[in-house]
Amino acid sequence: MIPYGKHYIDDADIAAVVNVLRRGTLTQGSRVDSFEESFASSVGAKYAVAVSSGTAALHLACMATDVGPGDNVVTSANTFVASANCAAFVGASPRFTDIDPVTLNMSADDLADRCEVLGEVKAIIPVHFAGAACDMAAIKAIAEDYGAQVIEDACHALGGRYDSGEKIGSCQHSDMTVFSFHPVKAIAAGEGGMITTNDVKLYERLIQLRSHGIFHQKLLTTFEHIDISDAFVLKDEAYENGQVNPWYFEMRELGYNYRLTEIQCALAESQLSKLDRFVTYRKDLASRYDEAFYGIENLTCTQSDQRDQSGHHLYVVRIDFESLAMSRGEFMRRLMEKGIGTQVHYIPVPLHPYYQSRGFTLADYPEAEKYYREALSLPFYFNLSDEEQGLVVSSIQSILR
Numbered sequence: 001m002i003p004y005g006k007h008y009i010d011d012a013d014i015a016a017v018v019n020v021l022r023r024g025t026l027t028q029g030s031r032v033d034s035f036e037e038s039f040a041s042s043v044g045a046k047y048a049v050a051v052s053s054g055t056a057a058l059h060l061a062c063m064a065t066d067v068g069p070g071d072n073v074v075t076s077a078n079t080f081v082a083s084a085n086c087a088a089f090v091g092a093s094p095r096f097t098d099i100d101p102v103t104l105n106m107s108a109d110d111l112a113d114r115c116e117v118l119g120e121v122k123a124i125i126p127v128h129f130a131g132a133a134c135d136m137a138a139i140k141a142i143a144e145d146y147g148a149q150v151i152e153d154a155c156h157a158l159g160g161r162y163d164s165g166e167k168i169g170s171c172q173h174s175d176m177t178v179f180s181f182h183p184v185k186a187i188a189a190g191e192g193g194m195i196t197t198n199d200v201k202l203y204e205r206l207i208q209l210r211s212h213g214i215f216h217q218k219l220l221t222t223f224e225h226i227d228i229s230d231a232f233v234l235k236d237e238a239y240e241n242g243q244v245n246p247w248y249f250e251m252r253e254l255g256y257n258y259r260l261t262e263i264q265c266a267l268a269e270s271q272l273s274k275l276d277r278f279v280t281y282r283k284d285l286a287s288r289y290d291e292a293f294y295g296i297e298n299l300t301c302t303q304s305d306q307r308d309q310s311g312h313h314l315y316v317v318r319i320d321f322e323s324l325a326m327s328r329g330e331f332m333r334r335l336m337e338k339g340i341g342t343q344v345h346y347i348p349v350p351l352h353p354y355y356q357s358r359g360f361t362l363a364d365y366p367e368a369e370k371y372y373r374e375a376l377s378l379p380f381y382f383n384l385s386d387e388e389q390g391l392v393v394s395s396i397q398s399i400l401r
């Protein structure tokens with residue numbers, strides 16, 4: 001069976017994990033720091049905070065912006081549910097924009113309209129769908145009009161670039177950027193996530209929130225600007241003769257255990273060293289699909305003008321199932337019979353029962369709906385062979401004929 005997405009593990013990845021297991025420290029050790037440093041430098045951000053998943057990253061990013069009850073948080077209708085759920089986690093109100101039918105990303109024009117209707121907007125979460133960057137300059141300009149924070153959901157976009165050529169994750173037009181290391185994403189850690197930022201205050205907040213909201217002495221070396229004698233709230237408990245008591249730590253706000261283990265960080269850092277290879281490989285796959293499907297009836301390739309910049313997480317085609325007179329389910333089943341897995345990204349978030357019960361309706365997002373009815377993600381991952389890709393192409397061609 002050829003799946004739509006798959007991770008790739010080599011001997012170096014295995015050796016990195018085994019090395020951690022042999023050395024003994026399984027969590028809160030130097031692999032975390034090392035991975036964070038490599039990651040920050042690879043995307044061109046000042047700081048990176050490793051967490052247990054992309055969802056945890058989104059949750060902490062919302063907490064760090066102090067989004068809460070009564071606040072509107074706007075994301076795209078065409079995304080994974082976590083991009084909206086993170087607002088609900090902190091008691092805020094998730095809101096949606098429609099998509100641009102060409103980029104499949106949040107439409108900046110629609111964002112401007114919806115913000116005007118909402119009046120107040122506390123945070124905007126653009127999603128770089130399938131790896132192609134949103135129009136961040138336009139989104140940032142709208143955010144500034146409302147004093148809204150910008151959290152980029154770059155779970156698809158590690159290894160991608162903005163139109164400007166800057167790397168996604170460098171936070172040129174945002175406060176924070178969030179990534180996922182789920183095995184179908186650009187690099188795998190089993191589960192895992194990352195938040196990048198250039199803001200030292202956000203960085204320190206995220207570090208604290210990741211581990212129960214606790215500030216402890218070890219963080220004095222991480223938070224370099226903090227004066228030791230003034231580092232703790234409860235001075236009588238914290239100090240004796242000007243020295244910090246060896247056992248002392250403080251919980252300052254309600255946080256979580258969203259830490260990533262040494263094992264996962266070792267794997268992820270080893271994977272990160274292969275990122276360029278992964279992205280280049282998928283870029284070539286995308287170009288070959290583009291060529292093979294050029295001019296074919298009832299099928300349209302998407303984001304073809306983004307081949308040079310995209311992180312290439314997904315390869316999505318739009319198929320006019322209506323004019324083909326075949327349902328998408330039937331189409332997918334026929335491919336499955338040939339050993340080919342496909343998927344739909346995404347069921348628009350407002351369509352899910354939870355969001356419908358909160359008053360959302362798909363009809364308010366006509367482009368997202370139209371796109372959803374036609375979308376199909378094809379097998380697309382590092383090491384998908386020429387033969388396998390050829391089988392995908394010929395099978396689709398024969399069903400379309």
Ligand SMILES: *Cc1c(COP(=O)(O)O)cnc(C)c1O
Pocket residue numbers: 053054055056079080082083127153155156179180181182191192193
């Ligand atoms: C995968 C994904 C997430 C969630 O990441 P996890 O690591 O699975 O929690 C969030 N947003 C988008 C767009 C994703 O694709």
